[in-house]
Amino acid sequence: MSSRPIKSVLIVGGGTAGWLTAAILASKHKSEGESGLKITLIEASDIPIIGVGEGTWPGMKATLRNAGIDENEFLRECQASFKQASKFVGWKDGSADDFYYHPFELPEGFYQGNLAQYWVDAGKTDTFSSIACAQEAVCEKHLSPKLITTPQYGGALNYGYHLDAGKFSGFLRQHCTQKMGVNLVLDKVLNVRFRENGDIEAVTTENNGDIDADLFVDCTGFRSLLLGQHLGVEFKDKSAEMPINSALAVQVPYQENEPIQSATISTAQEAGWVWDIGLYNRRGVGHVYSSNHVSDEEAARQLQKYLGVTEVEFSDLTPRKIDINPGYREKFWHKNCVAIGLSAGFLEPLEASAMMVIEASAALLADHMPANRSAMDFIADRFNKRFGFRWQRIIDFLKLHYVMSNRDGMFWKDSADPATISERLKADLELWKAQVPNKAEFDSVDEAFPTASYQYVLYGMGYKTAPRGVGVSPDEERFALSAFSNVERNISLMSTKLKTNREILDIING
Numbered sequence: 001m002s003s004r005p006i007k008s009v010l011i012v013g014g015g016t017a018g019w020l021t022a023a024i025l026a027s028k029h030k031s032e033g034e035s036g037l038k039i040t041l042i043e044a045s046d047i048p049i050i051g052v053g054e055g056t057w058p059g060m061k062a063t064l065r066n067a068g069i070d071e072n073e074f075l076r077e078c079q080a081s082f083k084q085a086s087k088f089v090g091w092k093d094g095s096a097d098d099f100y101y102h103p104f105e106l107p108e109g110f111y112q113g114n115l116a117q118y119w120v121d122a123g124k125t126d127t128f129s130s131i132a133c134a135q136e137a138v139c140e141k142h143l144s145p146k147l148i149t150t151p152q153y154g155g156a157l158n159y160g161y162h163l164d165a166g167k168f169s170g171f172l173r174q175h176c177t178q179k180m181g182v183n184l185v186l187d188k189v190l191n192v193r194f195r196e197n198g199d200i201e202a203v204t205t206e207n208n209g210d211i212d213a214d215l216f217v218d219c220t221g222f223r224s225l226l227l228g229q230h231l232g233v234e235f236k237d238k239s240a241e242m243p244i245n246s247a248l249a250v251q252v253p254y255q256e257n258e259p260i261q262s263a264t265i266s267t268a269q270e271a272g273w274v275w276d277i278g279l280y281n282r283r284g285v286g287h288v289y290s291s292n293h294v295s296d297e298e299a300a301r302q303l304q305k306y307l308g309v310t311e312v313e314f315s316d317l318t319p320r321k322i323d324i325n326p327g328y329r330e331k332f333w334h335k336n337c338v339a340i341g342l343s344a345g346f347l348e349p350l351e352a353s354a355m356m357v358i359e360a361s362a363a364l365l366a367d368h369m370p371a372n373r374s375a376m377d378f379i380a381d382r383f384n385k386r387f388g389f390r391w392q393r394i395i396d397f398l399k400l401h402y403v404m405s406n407r408d409g410m411f412w413k414d415s416a417d418p419a420t421i422s423e424r425l426k427a428d429l430e431l432w433k434a435q436v437p438n439k440a441e442f443d444s445v446d447e448a449f450p451t452a453s454y455q456y457v458l459y460g461m462g463y464k465t466a467p468r469g470v471g472v473s474p475d476e477e478r479f480a481l482s483a484f485s486n487v488e489r490n491i492s493l494m495s496t497k498l499k500t501n502r503e504i505l506d507i508i509n510g
């Protein structure tokens, strides 16, 4: 039993998590032929996918490329566009000029020096994100990160995607089943059969009887059918730290010649924030909020106001309410079952970390696919430790956006309550009063967000780090001045060479 080799994986659930997991596993363990890992995915056609989740991180480029996907075909089929940043509007105090960027591009010369340190010491008055790299200027002009001649997945600037979630899982389904040897079963899982040791032996389906496998991946969304319901792994409720618990989502047609934004726009509201994502053919807009701080009706009114439409026009957009239970599982891998996606947990959509965690979970599973059942418990234990750390660090990073806000209202006060901030983040905030975030502080491979992300958000939110007493050395000055002039040169070059998102996507879709 324990030396039983792992030869088959059954993924339950065909949303973004299920199909990304299938693609990542099949990229590494070709499932065609007798010798490869047999990968099967079962999805229920009458249980819809969540259908939101339209902003990705740049890591998605490598995931798609490794799966052998043609980038232009993906862009066309998923009505996708390029995402280069998140733009935060109104998060500091809600004043008219209150915005900052968290770009995907690292600060210029990131591996040679710490530009943020010079920016603090020299008392620069330009915002950090506007001078650290060219991406903010490029985003403000709605420019694409690449030329039409740039090779697939390459770019003048780093980018991820905005994509249609429904189309994306359909696109991956087709690619995985037609080109990667993944087997698809369209059926509903009704029950689970266990082995004596508590492992899952098989799932019982409505029309295809029992389907067995050596390893099961639970991608059943918020239901967490295998890990939560059948294996009874507890849910860690994080609503005290992360009060957002509701979303209202709409799909909005473009006005004629409306630009396609290069960034996800996150606009702060009374008790939450509005996301605004520009796809090729439409916008995806939604209000995420805490229903303990604002009523559903008021939240809808605020979304309507954001969209600048009448009540009738708003109701024609058929807003969809989604309940969010912020938190994650005590364990992500238990016995012979791994949860990936919403079944493992979800906090809130800020910074679009969910698909990033799906990709990281599936990649770790693919890299450490247990050779046999006896190896599995050791790997599961390490997997659980690594992802437990990662989820907690995601909470810290999301919390960072809230704790420095000077906005009025109970939601913002409650979100910044020190009782809801981890000891690690409290210590970091103390440390950063004296020195800027430094690469050496973020030494774990499982950090979800890099040092640069902390710098962009911290200084975007107006955090004050004291200049060092020793002043700026001539070398540091030379490095920083050369970095700033590179940024200026890049802005001017890119402003003349890059087409707008719409122009380049028209060519790709043409």
Ligand SMILES: Cc1cc2nc3c(=O)[nH]c(=O)nc-3n(C[C@H](O)[C@H](O)[C@H](O)COP(=O)(O)OP(=O)(O)OC[C@H]3O[C@@H](n4cnc5c(N)ncnc54)[C@H](O)[C@@H]3O)c2cc1C
Binding pocket: 012, 013, 014, 015, 016, 017, 018, 042, 043, 044, 045, 046, 047, 048, 049, 050, 051, 052, 053, 054, 055, 056, 165, 187, 188, 189, 190, 219, 220, 221, 222, 223, 225, 247, 249, 286, 288, 322, 324, 340, 341, 342, 343, 349, 352, 353, 354, 355, 356
């Ligand atoms: C408001 C909101 C905004 C978000 N925005 C972002 C974002 O910008 N970026 C980001 O990265 N993430 C975002 N997310 C998260 C993202 O939507 C999810 O991580 C992603 O869609 C993955 O969902 P899933 O595949 O885990 O679940 P689902 O999409 O719910 O899929 C579940 C699947 O399980 C199947 N299933 C369920 N029960 C059974 C059964 N009994 N038998 C067989 N099959 C079954 C269903 O048929 C379905 O195929 C957002 C989430 C929310 C709520």
